[in-house]
Amino acid sequence: MAVQENPATPMPSDPTGPVMAQPSECADRPLPAYSDLTAEQARGKACVACGNKLGVGAVYRGPILGYFGAMLLDADVYACPRPTACR
Numbered sequence: 001m002a003v004q005e006n007p008a009t010p011m012p013s014d015p016t017g018p019v020m021a022q023p024s025e026c027a028d029r030p031l032p033a034y035s036d037l038t039a040e041q042a043r044g045k046a047c048v049a050c051g052n053k054l055g056v057g058a059v060y061r062g063p064i065l066g067y068f069g070a071m072l073l074d075a076d077v078y079a080c081p082r083p084t085a086c087r
């Protein structure tokens with residue numbers, strides 16, 4: 001009876017440097033209500049947390065649902081990219 005052990009799972013390591021955990025990143029902020037989104041935020045052009053213009057590496061925060069009258073709307077929103085260790 002051979003007992004099979006799980007092969008050691010390699011830890012995902014980032015060769016570029018340590019991960020800097022910053023609890024107040026835009027990507028970790030709670031999502032606002034749909035009615036609080038600006039037009040730019042609702043279109044995914046601006047950060048959903050701070051309102052800054054987004055470029056490459058924006059973090060997808062998922063759809064926010066809301067009603068406009070009887071119409072159900074959803075907006076795909078994004079947040080600022082997470083900061084990287086090296087600049």
Ligand SMILES: [Zn+2]
Nearest residue numbers: 026047050080
């Ligand atoms: Zn932001």
